[in-house]
Amino acid sequence: MAAGTEVAIMNEAGDLLPPGQTGEIVIKGLNVINGYENNHAANAAAFTNNWFRTGDQGIMDADGYLFITGRIKEMINRGGEKISPREIDEALLEHPDISQAVAFAVPHPSLGEDVATAVVLRENASLTEQMIREFAFQRLADFKVPSEVVIVDDIPKGATGKLQRIGLAEKLADKRRRDYVAPKNDIERLIADIWAEILEIKPPGIHDNFFMLGGDSIRATRIISQLRALFQVNMPITTLFRKPTVAELSEVLAASMDADELSAISELL
Numbered sequence: 001m002a003a004g005t006e007v008a009i010m011n012e013a014g015d016l017l018p019p020g021q022t023g024e025i026v027i028k029g030l031n032v033i034n035g036y037e038n039n040h041a042a043n044a045a046a047f048t049n050n051w052f053r054t055g056d057q058g059i060m061d062a063d064g065y066l067f068i069t070g071r072i073k074e075m076i077n078r079g080g081e082k083i084s085p086r087e088i089d090e091a092l093l094e095h096p097d098i099s100q101a102v103a104f105a106v107p108h109p110s111l112g113e114d115v116a117t118a119v120v121l122r123e124n125a126s127l128t129e130q131m132i133r134e135f136a137f138q139r140l141a142d143f144k145v146p147s148e149v150v151i152v153d154d155i156p157k158g159a160t161g162k163l164q165r166i167g168l169a170e171k172l173a174d175k176r177r178r179d180y181v182a183p184k185n186d187i188e189r190l191i192a193d194i195w196a197e198i199l200e201i202k203p204p205g206i207h208d209n210f211f212m213l214g215g216d217s218i219r220a221t222r223i224i225s226q227l228r229a230l231f232q233v234n235m236p237i238t239t240l241f242r243k244p245t246v247a248e249l250s251e252v253l254a255a256s257m258d259a260d261e262l263s264a265i266s267e268l269l
Contacts, residue, residue: 004029004030004031005027005028005029005030005031005032006027006028006029007025007026007027007060007066008025008026008027008051008060009021009022009023009024009025009026009058009059009060010023010024010025010026010048010051010053011023011024012024014048014049019060019061019062019064020059020060020061020062021059022057022058022059022069023057023058023059024053024054024055024056024057024058024072025054025056025057025058025066025068026048026051026052026053026054027051027052027054028050028051028052032052033052034050035047055071055072055073056068056070056071056072057069057070057071057072057075057084069084069086069087070084070085070086070087073166074086074165074166076103076104076105076113076114076115077105077112077113078108078111078112078113078114078115078143079110079111079112079143079216081143083115083143083144085102085103085104085105085115085165086103087140087144088101088103088115088117088136088140088144088146089101089102089103089117091136091139091140092117092119092132092135092136094139095127095132095135096122097121097122097125097126097127098119098120098121098122098125098127098132099120099121099122100118100119100120100155100163101117101118101119101120102117102118102155102163102164102165102168103115103116103117103146103165104116104117104118104165104166104168104169105169106147106148106169106176106212107169108211108214108216109214110214110216111216114147114148114211114212115144115145115146115147115148116146116147116148116149116150116169116176117132117146117148117149117150118150118152118155118168118172119132119149119150119151119152120151120152120153120154120155121151127151129148129149129151130243130248132149132151133145133146133149133242134242137242142238142241145241147209147211147212147244148176148209148211148212150172150175150176152172152175155168156168156171176212178205178207178208178209179205179207180205180208181205181206181207182205182206183203183206183246184206185250187250187253187254188206188246188247188250189203190230191227191246191249191250191253192204192205192206192246194223194226194227195210195213195215195223195246198219198222198223198226199213199214199215199219201213201214204246205246206245206246206247206250207245207246207247208245208246209244209245210223210240210244210245211244215240215244217237220237220240220241221237223240224236224237224239224240227253231253231256231257233253233256233257235252235253235256239252
């Protein structure tokens, strides 16, 4: 850092934060720009109380060491929870079969944004989306685990060769789109009907992701409550977070039922 330059951490309201709290990295000093010429809008966005807002998120410890944790504009706002995509990247890259991982925001009708990630596997690796999510559950808080995993051959890069995060949802739209696969048995049909009722959509395919269809924790609670009542099973709400498709959820239910119980499902349809 150049001599005479001050560095601090600031919250959204413009208050400087004490050591140990995460916020935006701000700087000021003789070597720092003091404004944009004839651009009041840019100055208002970039400066607060003479501090230049860098756009980087970080934290400063009690000894004055600065740690950069991501870019503010890349933060994912999942229902009010601010999630650093970089934290998700780092967690997934701990898997020996993952060579690249870039988390990004996807639109969500009730949460505003949800978490997705693009993953490139190492040669000859055979990970599935579910295996990658289970790995993430072991390393991240539940609300930070990507609802959607897109396995790709490569991730788009910018002119400098840096992996691009912004706009990735749109660039991978075709790969994110799921072909409709109809329910194959009574238990899948029943779950699909319950989802359709609670999400107010047409019956989903068995591989459609609950959260990508507009599901959230409130709707997940309603679905799990219905399944508990119908099948008399002890199923925690986290089941739907870990098994967010009709196919996966039906496997969990089927494993808890005997042959007579499974055959009786047709009476519920």
